[in-house]
Amino acid sequence: MKRLTLLAALCAATSAQAAQDTAGLVRFVACPVYRDTDAGRKSGCWLADDRENGKRWDVTESPYKPDWNFAVLVEGRPSANAAQPCGAPALDPVRTSRLDIPCTRHMIPAEGFPGRRYTLPRRNIAPLSVARAVPPGPYAERVFPVYFEFDKDFLVYQYDDWLIDNAVTWIKAAKPKKLIVTGFAATAPETVSGVTIAERPEAAQERAETIAETMRRLVPGTAVETKWEVAAQPTDEPEADGLPWQSQRRAEIRAVF
Amino acid sequence: MHFLPQKAFALPIAALVLALSVGARGGDVPDRWWAPGEGRVLPAALDYDNDHGTLRTLTVGGPLKTAGHPFFEPLGKDGRACVTCHQPSDAMSLSVKSARRQWDRTDGKDPLFAAYDGSNCPTLPQDRRESHSLLLDRGLIRVERPWPTKSFNGNPVTPDFTIEVVRDPNGCNSGPAYGPAAGKISVYRRPRPVANMKYLLAVGFPYDPKQGYALPLDPDDGKPQSGNLMADNRAGNLRIQMEDAAATHLQMLKALTPAQRKTLQDFELRVYSAMQTSKAGGALDSMGARGGPVRLRDSQPGALGSIGEPVWSEFKAWESIPKDEAAKLTPEQLAHRQSIARGAKVFREKMFLITDTAGINSRIGFGNPVRNSCVFCHNMSQMGNDVAPGQVDLGTTTLPFADPWDDLPLFKVTCTGRPHPHYGKVIYTYDPGFALTSGKCADVGKITLQSMRGLSARAPYFSNGLAKDLRGVVDYYERRYSIGYTEQEKQDLVNLMSAL
Incomplete structure (x- = not known):
């Protein structure tokens, strides 16, 4: 996997394309605000204010959404879509990781904003009753990344399940000799909105073991080996949606023949 | 201490049970109560009236001779059988009404009131009604769980919480x-x-989104487990469930034999139970409606209502009953059918904010709060249980959401690792x-979703x-989530649930 060296200190060493990709990225810590829009199920809006510049963002499109009792680490990129159904410019792609920092819960009314009608996200899996298309060969060593919320090892619904489902479909067809699962954690401390954050080193092992157990359940009989690494570096894999911090918080499933 | 009178000990258990049963019948009409060992034949279709209409229980391949059948025969020292707490008249569960009736008719001598778990505690005087108040007042059976938890799904577990007893009234x-x-x-x-087991065992997707794992595999057949069998998900398949029940509720001293397990499993997979007729609305499978157990028997389980057949669309035809059809009904029947159909829509469409509910608002990623309706969790077509493993904390057993009861034990749980996502480090819970x-x-306070048929x-x-009737169910949700149901919507939901 091609690795990127990232962010301001490392920008000079990256390609022009990578530098362009990191431009405009937004990262801050905030107490989330719930806007009670009602356009049907799952239609409420999540807003978060970047206190360093006073900007309010719509962060609703995160695959893991905020808890109004806790601060969130917001990571995203301003959306190309100028529409503001939640009353603020949107970050999309965006991630909102729950931090163990208590917040005063705050809900505001819709104030005329419609919110978004729920649509099934691109990353959703079919029921087990639907046969998966067999991926064409030839098969060779391949790596499948899976991504996590900050400092967590929890498989994200309609994100990780889709990534794993694709990997498992391929693995079942390719029949590799073994799987090497490597967990990564972004353990280098960083200061965001005045808060110093770093993932626990244990998160790397937890991620490896979660994915390894998942593989044992989904492809029983296949040998699974676990490894873990701290001080994770970003990658440019597409399913991290161009968010370097998301790409650091990962596990990799390497199919070995 | 034992509940049986001294003279009863001289009788073989089976004969005693039969004697109690016959004594409780009081006539030639087959009794509602199925006593262990009485040897009745279970018909292919069996109807029982209740306050809301008629329940029908189907036994596929029936009739079934119950003589010698391990579901119906007393297997342990207390003279109980599975049927004791899984009565056909009670949709293969047990109502408080039936429990009280058996207490009154047998002066508390029915095996149902066995000291081990049919009383508040075996240490209490078993001949007193108050020693069985939790069963007689709220239909509760004592369940004894080991502490500390040592394993789950075959993997070693070290609990990340301590537990203390705040009060122990029993x-x-x-x-x-x-x-x-x-x-x-x-x-x-x-x-x-x-009953309706194929739905509870059905697996729709390979993941448990509430736990953030792939589904565990059945140790017997290697297939993914549904996680929807028991309140605390302690048994992932029917074998484990029946072995747990035999050793505890039946007080069997020996293990079930493979033949008994096979017979029990075969039976449990053949039983379907649902309301067939509404007292106020008439036949639930008429004028285009598709209520009753036949449809449960004949449908494929495990379908997600949001991408297939909507939950409770069995009553869609009653949303607009044609005039010529309506003319065949009494005004009361017509109104009740319309109410059931409205209730199904309210169940699916009335949105509210779900807050601070583990299994929904955490850790799954939906956010806290999240706007949705009853079918967010009750999402399986035909059945209304959760397609995913249904462990959710509605607050029914845990403070501050649970009602204040002084007759239940109260535990203080202290999280030793991360705090609970909604309750914090210290939690007070009845269960x-x-x-x-x-x-x-x-996972404190999470209880597997209930079956709704x-x-x-x-x-x-x-x-x-905690809810003594169907209105109590609606009222609890209203209290818990400030839904804002109108009086009409509440009644429509009650009428819907009474027809399932």
Whole structure:
């Protein structure tokens, strides 16, 4: 996997394309605000204010959404879509990781904003009753990344399940000799909105073991080996949606023949 | 201490049970109560009236001779059989009404009131009604769980919480023989229906989004497990469930034989139970409606209502009954059918904010709060249970959401690792639920979603019987989530649930 060296200190060493990709990225810590829009199920809006510049963002499109009792680490990129159904410019792609920092819960009314009608996200899996298309060969060593919320090892619904489902479909067809699962954690401390954050080193092992157990359940009989690494570096894999911090918080499933 | 009179001990258990049963019948009409060992034949279709209409139980391949059948024969020292707490008249569960009736008719001598779990605690005087108040007032059976939890899904577990007993009104969580220090925790729960099992065992997707894992595999057949069998998900398949029940509720001294397990499993997979007729609305499978157990028997289980057949669309035809059809009904029947159809829509479409509910608002990623309706969790077509493993904390067993009851034990749970996502580090609960199986503080208070069929036959509701009737169920949700149901919507939901 091609690795990127990232962010301001490392920008000079990256390609022009990578530098362009990191431009405009937004990262801050905030107490989330719930806007009670009602356009049907799952239609409420999540807003978060970047206190360093006073900007309010719509962060609703995160695959893991905020808890109004806790601060969130917001990571995203301003959306190309100028529409503001939640009353603020949107970050999309965006991630909102729950931090163990208590917040005063705050809900505001819709104030005329419609919110978004729920649509099934691109990353959703079919029921087990639907046969998966067999991926064409030839098969060779391949790596499948899976991504996590900050400092967590929890498989994200309609994100990780889709990534794993694709990997498992391929693995079942390719029949590799073994799987090497490597967990990564972004353990280098960083200061965001005045808060110093770093993932626990244990998160790397937890991620490896979660994915390894998942593989044992989904492809029983296949040998699974676990490894873990701290001080994770970003990658440019597409399913991290161009968010370097998301790409650091990962596990990799390497199919070995 | 034993509940049976001294002279009864001279009788073989089976003969005694039969004697109690015959004595309780009081006539030639087959009794509603199925006593262990009485040897009746279970018809292919069996109807029982209740306050809301008629419940029908189908036994595929029936009739079934129950003589010698392990579901119906007393297997343990207390003279109980599976049927004792899984009565056909009660949708294969047990209603408080039936429990009280048996108490009154047998002066408390029915095997149902066995000291082990049919009383508040075996240490209490068993001949007194108050010693069985939790069963007689709320339909609760004592469930004894080991402490600390040692394994889950075959993997070793070290609980990330401690547990203390704040109060023990019944004596079964303290003293030398009971309580955490003695390695046992007593909680009190409603028996879950042994019917419509294929839906409870169905697997829709390969993941448990609430736990953030792929589904565990059945140790017997290697297939993914549904996680929807028991209140605390302590048994992932029917073998484990029946072995657990035999060793505890039946007090079997020997293990079930392979032949008994096979016979039990075969039977449990053939039983379907649902309301067939509404007292106020008439036949539930008429004028285009598709209520009743036949449809349950004939449908494929495990379908997600949001991408297939909407939940409770069995009553869609009653949303607009043509005039010529309506003319064949009494005004009361017509109004009741329309109410059932409205109730189904309210169930699916009335949105509200779901807050601070583990299994929904955490850790799954939906956010806290999240706007949705009843079908967010009750999402399986035809059945209304959860397609995913249904461990959710509605607050029914845990403070501050649970109602204040002084006759249940109260536990103080202290999280030793991360705090609970909604309750914090210290939690007060009547029943830690799934946490007693998983060993995780984040699972305290989670109870597997209830089956929704045959509700009319088996009040009260929720795992600890907090809702004495169907209106109580609606009222709890209204209290918990400030939904804002209108009076009409509440009644429509009650009428819907009475027809399932």
